[in-house]
Amino acid sequence: MISALFIYSLRGELLISKNVKPTQKSMAEIFRIQVINNLDVRSPVLTLGSTTFHHIKSAGNLWIVSVSRSNADSAAIWEFLHKLSALLQAYNLDSEKDMKEEFMTCFELLDVLLEEGVPMDTEFNNVASQMSVKPAIPADAFNSFTESIANGAGFIPRSRLLKKRSSSLFSQDSIQEQHSKVPWRVSGIKYKKNEVFLNVKENISILVSKDGSILKSYVDGTVETTTHLSGMPVCRFGLNDALSVTSPFYDGSPEVVNKKAIPKAAAGSVMLEDCKFHQCVQLDKFQTDRTINFVPPDGTFELMRYHVRENLNLPFKITPIVTVSRSGSVEYRITIKSLFPGKLSAKDVQLRIPVPPETVDCNFSTSNGKCKFVAAESAIIWQFGKYLGLTENSISATAIPAKGYQMKLDKWSKPSISLTFEVLMFSNSGLVVRFFDILQKDKNYNLVKWIRYISRSGAYEVRY
DSSP, X not given: OOOEEEEEOTTOOEEEEEESSOOOTHHHHHHIIIIITOTTOOOSEEEETTEEEEEEEOTTSOEEEEEESSOOOHHHXXXXXXXXXXXXXXXXXXXXXXXXXXXXXXXXHHHHHEETTEEOOOOHHHHHHHOSSOOSSOHHHHHHHTTTXXXXXXXXXXXXXXXXXXXXXXXXXXXXXXXXXXXXXXXXXXXXSEEEEEEEEEEEEEEEOTTXXXXXXXXXXXXXXXXXXXXXXXXXXXEOBTTTTTOTTOOSOOOOSXXXXXXXXXXXXXXOEEEEEOTTBOHHHHHHHSOEEEOOOSEEEEXXXXXXXXXXXXXXXXXXXXXXXXXSOEEEEEEXXXXXXXTOEEEEEEEEEEOOTTEEEEEEEESSSEEEEEGGGTEEEEEEEEEETTOEEEEEEEEEEOTTOOOOGGGOOOOOEEEEEEEETOOSSOOOEEEEEEETOOTTOOEEEEEEEEEEEEEEEEOO
16 A cells, blocks of 8 residues: 655655655655665665655656555556556656646546555546546557556556555445456447457568578467447457367357368467467456457457467468579579469569679569569569469579679678568468357347458568
């Protein structure tokens, strides 16, 4: 529990003092002498007897200090101090001059955030709705300030700061009410048509050696969700990850859009690693039955991130043959083959072929696509507006040096051939959305679901 909160200028002038419990006036002076004026102090916490000072320095060079006399959770207090610092930025109170001019706004903000010394709801939208002054930045900009806060928590549960349920300050009902809040979604939302858009976006990175063996390959994926749902729905969402194929909710009939477009994924399971979820996801449900239960924010948000390294579906195969002629020019013969189903197509396909820096011109012939030599980049760029599945194309090119000039191939680093692309309705990892539904929905609650898979290139490189 926080007994007092102080805000100092960089020089140590006390700007804001809020005493939640009776606190000696000398406490503010003690911190200024022991920490601000002491250049040797580097620790963010100072304990003197039974009094503990937790402090941070804001981006505007303000000292934000909490004073506690109980055995409080230090991590929770620092979390609150960083959230307070971000809120001060949102209200343009992050400098000494602004704090002196608008100190009443700061006191109003502290009254909203603290109740009897316990941090309450610090979620931006909820705080802004209780303030008489509007913030200077929108909610999206505020979220960028708070990315470093652990787990992206929007509020701090009271129980983290309380030693025990003390005296009669709070009833158990009020604590449960605080925990039951959903700060990322307002109540009373209504839509004529209830829709959910799921975009499974994956970036595949691969490095192929000169002999054709794969040195490294992995997929970084995100599930981006856009919800237009009425009320306060509890959504349930399932994937074919390796630990959930035996889930009791799985009935053996995956609910996917254009199922034939992802034949390998529909037949197997995927080993997900490093899963990170939006704060709305109930992690205990995911750990027990591997289903993702959540009350979604209204609009677009990132539901989860994941990483996959095994059993990847490669969209393209590149086979390069590079030789040096007797005249000193470098000759290329490169074949590119698409491995995804024939009814799919890739767009914005570009193969970048490095050439020696001494190259002044290139001769090339291609079976399809557009090709050009970019001298400034020392590369041949081969482009396709649309590349159909299960097709193969080749290019023959010769890098020509200046007349009478010998290429220094022994000093050439031979950068890898790289490929960029985007394929719709193809999953590099094999991940498939098995189901998406709403728990305990009304009979008249009709849900329309749209699921799209987007495969893009990360660092897709081949050595030669």
